[in-house]
Amino acid sequence: MQDGLVVNDVRVRFGTTMAVNDVCLELAMGQVMSILGPSGCGKSTLLRVIAGLQDLEAGTVGFDGQDVTRVPTHRRGFGLMFQDGQLFGHLDVGGNIAYPLRRQGVPSRERTARITELLELVGLAGYEKRSITTLSGGQQQRVALARALAPRPRLLLLDEPLSALDRDLRERLATDLRRILTETGTTALLVTHDHDEALTVADQLAVMLAGRIVQHGPAQQVWRDPRGREVARMLGYRTEVDARRWSSAGLPGANADGSVLLRDNAFRVSDDGTVEGVVREARAVSGGSALAVELPGVGLVPAVGDDPSSARPDESVRLELNPHAITTSKAEA
Numbered sequence: 667m668q669d670g671l672v673v674n675d676v677r678v679r680f681g682t683t684m685a686v687n688d689v690c691l692e693l694a695m696g697q698v699m700s701i702l703g704p705s706g707c708g709k710s711t712l713l714r715v716i717a718g719l720q721d722l723e724a725g726t727v728g729f730d731g732q733d734v735t736r737v738p739t740h741r742r743g744f745g746l747m748f749q750d751g752q753l754f755g756h757l758d759v760g761g762n763i764a765y766p767l768r769r770q771g772v773p774s775r776e777r778t779a780r781i782t783e784l785l786e787l788v789g790l791a792g793y794e795k796r797s798i799t800t801l802s803g804g805q806q807q808r809v810a811l812a813r814a815l816a817p818r819p820r821l822l823l824l825d826e827p828l829s830a831l832d833r834d835l836r837e838r839l840a841t842d843l844r845r846i847l848t849e850t851g852t853t854a855l856l857v858t859h860d861h862d863e864a865l866t867v868a869d870q871l872a873v874m875l876a877g878r879i880v881q882h883g884p885a886q887q888v889w890r891d892p893r894g895r896e897v898a899r900m901l902g903y904r905t906e907v908d909a910r911r912w913s914s915a916g917l918p919g920a921n922a923d924g925s926v927l928l929r930d931n932a933f934r935v936s937d938d939g940t941v942e943g944v945v946r947e948a949r950a951v952s953g954g955s956a957l958a959v960e961l962p963g964v965g966l967v968p969a970v971g972d973d974p975s976s977a978r979p980d981e982s983v984r985l986e987l988n989p990h991a992i993t994t995s996k997a998e999a
């Protein structure tokens with residue numbers, strides 16, 4: 667068995683629901699993997715199996731060459747962090763981070779030094795004496811991360827750790843989380859339904875649908891080349907266009923049949939654009955405008971404009987295609 671995490675043919679059933687269906691996964695030491703999937707696909711259940719919090723019907727979980735399937739949670743040496751940090755409200759920040767260290771019998775002076783180091787790492791230097799109740803949601807998640815990292819877990823399991831935060835904060839924390847995991851060389855598995863978060867944080871990406879891992883590999887590879895329509899949708903290709911219509915409008919990149927799948931930035935408004943269409947919807951967004959444009963013979967496609975007033979409904983615009991923001995999917999048999 668290899669060094670890192672090895673999940674082999676794991677199956678979990680709740681009544682007639684097959685929550686986890688013959689899942690196999692491998693994660694090498696020091697790597698970070700995101701499991702990306704929609705609500706109810708079984709990703710939390712899989713994480714709970716790996717943590718030892720969920721009984722399984724079949725399969726094994728191995729770590730560092732050892733079969734840990736029957737090893738109790740507290741003996742696995744894994745760390746856990748959830749959406750709502752589950753901090754102890756009666757302890758201050760330092761007390762929360764000290765908690766797992768006390769349980770490990772780490773002497774007081776070492777504990778203090780480790781808390782200082784961890785608070786620096788998560789961007790909360792000097793917060794030792796702050797009451798948990800006075801912290802913002804983002805700060806609480808930073809403390810939860812520090813607490814999860816305190817005992818130097820062999821594997822860190824993160825279940826939607828940023829989901830409860832608003833978008834800006836989520837983006838910032840995802841970047842910080844990536845840096846922190848890399849700096850500490852932590853092997854980690856993150857479960858999320860947010861493709862941006864999955865990509866920001868991880869080296870490896872596994873896409874889970876209806877209890878199964880349907881595609882996995884280096885994150886950038888899965889991102890560039892999603893297999894099938896459902897995976898593509900999960901990765902943010904939200905618009906589907908018939909491939910023949912696409913090609914007959916002179917647009918490149920489609921196979922003879924099937925569909926072309928587009929991200930929201932598949933087209934950009936540009937005077938030099940090669941196709942022309944009519945704006946049907948326009949919305950100001952932080953980086954400019956988000957449009958729905960009707961292309962003759964193709965249908966509605968998403969586009970972005972450089973500034974919030976780049977186009978208004980019923981105006982004609984020229985669009986330039988971003989070939990990196992499209993993919994294709996074969997016709998269903």
Ligand SMILES: Nc1ncnc2c1ncn2[C@@H]1O[C@H](COP(=O)(O)OP(=O)(O)OP(=O)(O)O)[C@@H](O)[C@H]1O
Pocket residue numbers: 680683685703704705706707708709710711712859
């Ligand atoms: N304890 C349980 N008893 C019965 N059914 C359960 C239990 N836990 C999960 N399920 C079911 O198993 C399936 C997978 O649930 P799970 O929580 O793992 O999904 P998820 O992908 O993590 O979803 P979410 O992102 O909404 O948390 C769902 O259909 C869910 O209703």
